[in-house]
Structures are given as C-alpha cells and as structure tokens.
Amino acid sequence: MLLKRLIICLDIRDGKVTKGVRFVDNREVGDPASLARRYYEEGVDELVFYDITASAEGRAIDIDMVRRVAERIFIPFTVGGGLGSLSDMRSALLAGAEKVSLNSLAVTNPALLEEGAREFGRQCVVLGLDAKRRPGDPRFPSGCEVVIRGGRTPAGLDVVEWAKRAADLGAGEICLNSIDADGVRDGYDLDITRRVARAVPVPVVASGGAGKIIHLRDVLLRGGADAALIASLAHIDGRTSRDIKQELSGLGVAVRL
Amino acid sequence: MLAILDYGAGNIESVRLALRHVGGRPEFVRDAAAAAGATRVVFPGVGTARQCMDSLRSRGLDRFLADSLSRGIPVLAVCIGMQLLFDFSEEDGGVAALGLLPGRVRRFRPSDPGCKIPHMGWNRVDTGRRHPLLPPALPGGDFYFVHSYYAEPAWNAAGVSHRPAAGADSPGGLVYGATAYAGLTFASAVGTGSLFATQFHPEKSAAAGLDILARFLVWDGSPCC
Numbered sequence: 001m002l003l004k005r006l007i008i009c010l011d012i013r014d015g016k017v018t019k020g021v022r023f024v025d026n027r028e029v030g031d032p033a034s035l036a037r038r039y040y041e042e043g044v045d046e047l048v049f050y051d052i053t054a055s056a057e058g059r060a061i062d063i064d065m066v067r068r069v070a071e072r073i074f075i076p077f078t079v080g081g082g083l084g085s086l087s088d089m090r091s092a093l094l095a096g097a098e099k100v101s102l103n104s105l106a107v108t109n110p111a112l113l114e115e116g117a118r119e120f121g122r123q124c125v126v127l128g129l130d131a132k133r134r135p136g137d138p139r140f141p142s143g144c145e146v147v148i149r150g151g152r153t154p155a156g157l158d159v160v161e162w163a164k165r166a167a168d169l170g171a172g173e174i175c176l177n178s179i180d181a182d183g184v185r186d187g188y189d190l191d192i193t194r195r196v197a198r199a200v201p202v203p204v205v206a207s208g209g210a211g212k213i214i215h216l217r218d219v220l221l222r223g224g225a226d227a228a229l230i231a232s233l234a235h236i237d238g239r240t241s242r243d244i245k246q247e248l249s250g251l252g253v254a255v256r257l
Numbered sequence: 258m259l260a261i262l263d264y265g266a267g268n269i270e271s272v273r274l275a276l277r278h279v280g281g282r283p284e285f286v287r288d289a290a291a292a293a294g295a296t297r298v299v300f301p302g303v304g305t306a307r308q309c310m311d312s313l314r315s316r317g318l319d320r321f322l323a324d325s326l327s328r329g330i331p332v333l334a335v336c337i338g339m340q341l342l343f344d345f346s347e348e349d350g351g352v353a354a355l356g357l358l359p360g361r362v363r364r365f366r367p368s369d370p371g372c373k374i375p376h377m378g379w380n381r382v383d384t385g386r387r388h389p390l391l392p393p394a395l396p397g398g399d400f401y402f403v404h405s406y407y408a409e410p411a412w413n414a415a416g417v418s419h420r421p422a423a424g425a426d427s428p429g430g431l432v433y434g435a436t437a438y439a440g441l442t443f444a445s446a447v448g449t450g451s452l453f454a455t456q457f458h459p460e461k462s463a464a465a466g467l468d469i470l471a472r473f474l475v476w477d478g479s480p481c482c
Contacts, residue, residue: 043463070270075461094268
C-alpha cells in the first residue's frame with residue numbers, strides 16, 4: 001500500500017529559510033542545508049525548497065544550495081522559484097534535485113510543462129498552484145481562482161481546469177497551496193483539495209493551513225491528498241516528523257515510520 | 258573501479274552522492290571503453306525506455322552489461338535500469354530491451370480511477386527471501402518509488418524461466434521483493450547471479466536504501482547469504 005507522505009517546505013529568502021504568513025512579514029529560521037539534514041534525520045519523507053525571492057529579483061535558483069542539500073539528504077526533494085527555462089530545470093536536476101516545481105511560469109508559458117516532461121520525464125515536473133477563494137464567481141466553477149507571483153496577481157483561471165490542463169501537458173504532480181489558508185494554521189482547504197485530487201490522474205500535495213496534526217489527517221483521509229506539506233509545525237513548533245507521523249499513524253493514516 | 262553508467266538518463270547525481278556517502282568512490286562512465294576496468298557497476302536510469310536503449314546501444318553499454326554479468330561482476334540496476342534488463346517494454350509503443358532477464362515490462366492500468374500514476378512515494382517492499390544486499394531482518398521495509406511501468410518476470414517461484422530471453426541460456430531469476438500497487442503485486446526487487454535490481458530508488462530511500470548501497474560496495478557477487 002502506498003503510504004501518505006509528509007513534506008516539509010522551506011521557503012528561502014537571501015539564502016536563509018523563512019516562513020511566510022500570507023507571503024508577507026517573512027521571518028528568518030535558518031540555513032537551508034543544515035535544516036534539511038536535521039529534518040532528514042528526524043524522518044521526513046520529502047522536502048521542498050522555494051527560492052521565494054529569485055523570480056522577483058530576476059536571478060536563477062541558487063544551484064550551490066541545491067548541491068549542498070543533495071550531499072546531505074537521501075530522500076527526494078523538489079526545488080522551485082527562479083526556474084526560468086529548461087536549462088535552469090536541467091541544472092537543478094543535475095545538481096541532485098528529484099523534481100522541479102513551476103508556478104507562475106507554467107501559467108505564462110504552459111509549453112514549459114510539456115517540454116520539461118518530454119526532456120526529463122513527467123515525474124520530475126511539479127506544478128505549483130496557488131489557489132484563491134472566489135466563492136460565487138461564475139468564472140471559477142471550482143470556487144477558486146489561480147493566482148501567481150506569490151499570490152499578488154490573479155491569473156483568471158479556474159483552479160480545477162488549470163490543474164487538469166497542467167496534468168495533460170506534463171505535470172507529474174500538483175502541489176496545491178491555498179492562499180487563504182496559508183499561514184493561518186486553521187486547517188487545509190479540504191474542498192478545493194478534494195476537487196483537484198478527484199480531477200487529476202497525478203498525485204496531489206496539499207499545502208497551506210496545517211496547524212495541528214488532525215488537519216493533516218483530514219486532508220490525507222478526507223481531502224484525497226497524497227501528501228501533506230507543512231512549514232510552521234516543523235520550523236516554529238519544532239515538531240519532529242517522526243513524532244508527527246506516529247500521531248498520524250495512531251489516527252489511522254498509513255505513513256512511513 | 259565502482260562505475261555508474263552515465264548514458265544520459267536523468268538524475269544520476271543522487272546515486273553518486275549516496276554511494277559516496279556510504280564510503281564508495283564512484284565514477285561516471287559514458288561508454289564501454291571507459292567502463293572497461295569496472296569491478297562493480299551501478300546501472301541507474303530515469304527517462305523513457307526507447308531513449309535509454311538507443312543510448313545504451315550507441316555507447317556499447319548493452320554488451321558491456323552482458324559481459325559483466327557473464328564474468329560475475331556485481332551489478333546493481335535501479336528503476337528503469339531494472340526494467341531494461343528484461344526482454345521487452347511496452348513503453349513508447351514497444352521497445353526491445355536488453356534481454357538479460359526473461360519477462361516483460363508493463364504499464365500500470367488501475368481499474369480504480371482514483372489510483373494515481375506514476376506510483377510515486379514510499380511503499381512497502383516485502384522480502385520473503387534472503388540476499389546479501391538485503392538486511393537480514395525480514396520481512397522488509399519502506400522504500401521510495403517513482404514509476405509508471407513495472408517488470409513482469411517470466412519465471413516461476415523457483416526462478417526457473419518458462420520463456421527464456423532471446424539468445425541466452427537463461428536460468429530466469431528470483432524475486433527478492435514484492436510490492437502492492439494499482440490492484441496488483443509486482444516484483445520490486447529481483448536478482449540472479451551477480452545481478453541485483455530494484456524498482457525502488459535505494460539512493461532516495463533514507464537509511465533503508467543507504468544500507469543496500471553499503472552492502473553492494475562489499476558484495477562478492479554471490480547471491481547466497
């Protein structure tokens with residue numbers, strides 16, 4: 001039986017890990033490679049690194065950081081932010097990343113999903129999708145609109161429609177982040193997660209809103225997510241992955257212990 | 258020399274880093290000439306079957322692998338490396354593979370529409386049989402997988418082949434690991450002689466995977482414990 005995955009997300013700003021609350025007021029929590037090693041030793045299943053300032057500053061992702069992480073951890077990890085081309089994606093994968101994540105760029109240049117999948121295999125290509133609730137808006141039948149550039153720019157796309165199209169084009173996994181739930185720690189957006197998970201044939205990672213272990217259980221068992229992504233629970237509360245997964249296991253979720 | 262076959266098959270840096278982490282000194286080799294002195298060979302692979310086969314053949318690495326096995330050199334094949342050992346893969350409309358193990362490679366076709374492909378994540382590997390590359394503690398552990406195709410060996414439980422590989426006097430092989438997904442149980446680790454192959458990625462399977470790599474570094478190529 002395929003186990004549910006616990007993923008810790010590390011947002012990187014100027015080479016340091018931060019945890020953003022609704023993408024503002026970022027505060028610093030540490031060095032990416034040493035934190036990665038600690039989380040690895042504590043039993044996390046996978047890690048994600050987003051270079052959150054790379055795109056805005058118009059620079060490529062920090063390949064040296066990717067290399068330093070790859071030397072220290074022996075589980076899959078994804079990198080995103082500052083990947084502007086196939087060649088950037090290739091550099092990140094060659095440095096040891098398992099997957100690359102495209103977000104705003106996939107919206108403005110969807111062909112990149114297709115080219116990435118053809119070049120590296122779709123299992124290496126993750127669509128990062130930020131969803132903003134638009135209840136009652138007939139343009140967005142799923143109830144959510146895709147937003148890009150760190151949540152600042154509405155993309156005019158329905159979340160479920162975009163997820164389906166991205167999976168058709170070549171995304172091998174979808175990391176769905178609820179902008180409304182992110183940083184609030186009051187639970188994942190179960191409704192949009194369930195809608196996306198049912199609509200696409202590829203794995204879905206739920207992101208945004210984890211404050212308690214019960215939130216993870218809900219999104220994994222009721223929201224149809226294949227993996228739950230956390231940040232504050234690890235960075236701020238200091239909960240270890242082993243401890244979180246023990247608790248999840250007790251709540252009936254099949255995880256790697 | 259510990260050789261990692263580098264034939265343009267995606268993320269092999271993580272294989273190198275993991276082998277180095279457990280004390281190996283791996284070198285990438287790009288063709289048969291460079292691989293000639295190898296005393297231990299890792300055959301990784303990510304990509305599509307046709308690309309991989311074309312590239313292996315153009316570099317002479319198909320013959321190198323067959324030759325290494327006939328000389329008893331330890332070979333560890335991973336993921337699509339394992340799949341390509343068989344006769345044939347359904348991928349890309351059908352591709353003749355290396356034919357070093359009898360059997361074919363099929364695509365997962367789950368009847369449950371909620372079953373996601375690729376099979377991506379950690380899954381249980383049940384090991385019912387001992388092998389020097391597996392920890393003595395049975396019955397197995399959790400390992401990291403990412404694939405859409407799986408190998409279907411053509412041999413019986415005793416390892417006797419009922420459909421020998423083309424041109425080979427094949428004894429078949431043995432299944433060392435079995436994993437359940439998409440409504441079936443598939444062979445996630447197989448071996449014969451000095452060859453051991455895993456569908457999962459030891460280099461990405463944390464301590465359980467590093468343990469297999471560490472055992473590979475000192476394995477004499479005999480399948481008996």
